[in-house]
Amino acid sequence: MALLMKNQRLFFFFLVCLTISTLGAHSELLYNHCEKNFTQNDILQSNIGNLLIDMAAQSTLRRYAISSFGGGGYEAVYGIARCDGDMIHTACSACITGAEHDILSICPGSGAVHAWREKCYLHYDVTNFVGKWERTYASVWRSTTKAEDPKAFEQGVAELMGEVMAEAAGAPDSTLKYKSGESSLKGYCDGNVTIYGMAQCTQDLCESECNLCLESSLEVMGKFCGGNVGCRIFGSGCVLRYEIYEFLTVYHTPGVEAPAPAPSVVAG
Structure with a gap:
C-alpha cells in the first residue's frame, strides 16, 4: 500500500488504496520522523519538554506556535506547530497535545522530530530552522x-x-x-x-x-x-x-466542533 520514493531530497509516501476506517482516524499520528538521537542530557530534555508545553499553550490561543528554549546554546531547541485553518482553537490545542504525547512515546531521546496528524503538524529541532523552508519530508x-x-x-x-x-x-x-x-x-x-x-x-x-x-x-x-x-x-x-467534496470542517455552534469531515482521500 505504501511506496517510498526519493526525489530532490523530498520523500513521498503514497497511500492510494486507503480504507475509510484508516482515514477516519484523524486524531491519530499519521507519520513521524525521529532523528539526531542524543544520550542522557537533562538540560536538553528539559528544554524539549518546556518547548512542547509552550507550543500547546500557544496553539490554544492562535492555532499555531513558534517557540524556542535554551538561549541559543548547545542545548537549545526550536519548534513550530500548525493546525489546519478550519480548526477551532480548542480542537487545535487537543491535536497538538496529542501529537506531543505521540512523539514523547515514539521518539524518546530525539533531537529532531517531525509529526503529522491529519489536522495538525509539529516539528522541533536542535538546529534553528524557523523562518526557512525545509525541503525534507512530505x-x-x-x-x-x-x-x-x-x-x-x-x-x-x-x-x-x-x-x-x-x-x-x-x-x-x-x-x-x-x-x-x-x-x-x-x-x-x-x-x-x-x-x-x-x-x-x-x-x-x-x-x-x-x-x-x-x-x-x-x-x-x-x-x-x-x-x-x-x-x-x-x-x-x-x-x-x-x-470534489466539501472536506473542510463546518462549525455550527460556537465552541462546539462539528462531526469529522469525510475521508481525506476518495477510495476508488
Missing part, C-alpha cells in the same frame, strides 16, 4: 478515481490552487497563512463538478518562502495526482489539498 495522498475529462479537470484544479496559494502566501503575518476556496466546472461531462481546495503554510515562513514551498508542492501535485479527483500534499512547511 507525503502524498491521492484518490484512485480519475476525472472523466482529465484536461478540463486539471485546468480547473490549477486555476483554483493558484488562487488559494497566492492568498495564503500573502496573508498578514498576524494571521494564519491559510486560504480555502471552491470552483465550479460548468458543463463538465454529464453535469457540473465543484472542486474544493485549500493551501496553508507554517506561520514562520515569509511570503517568498511560503510561495516556494507551495509552488514545489503544486509541482508534485501535478506530477503524481494529475487527473485524480482528489489529492493532498503534507509537507514540513506547507500543505495543499483539493477534493
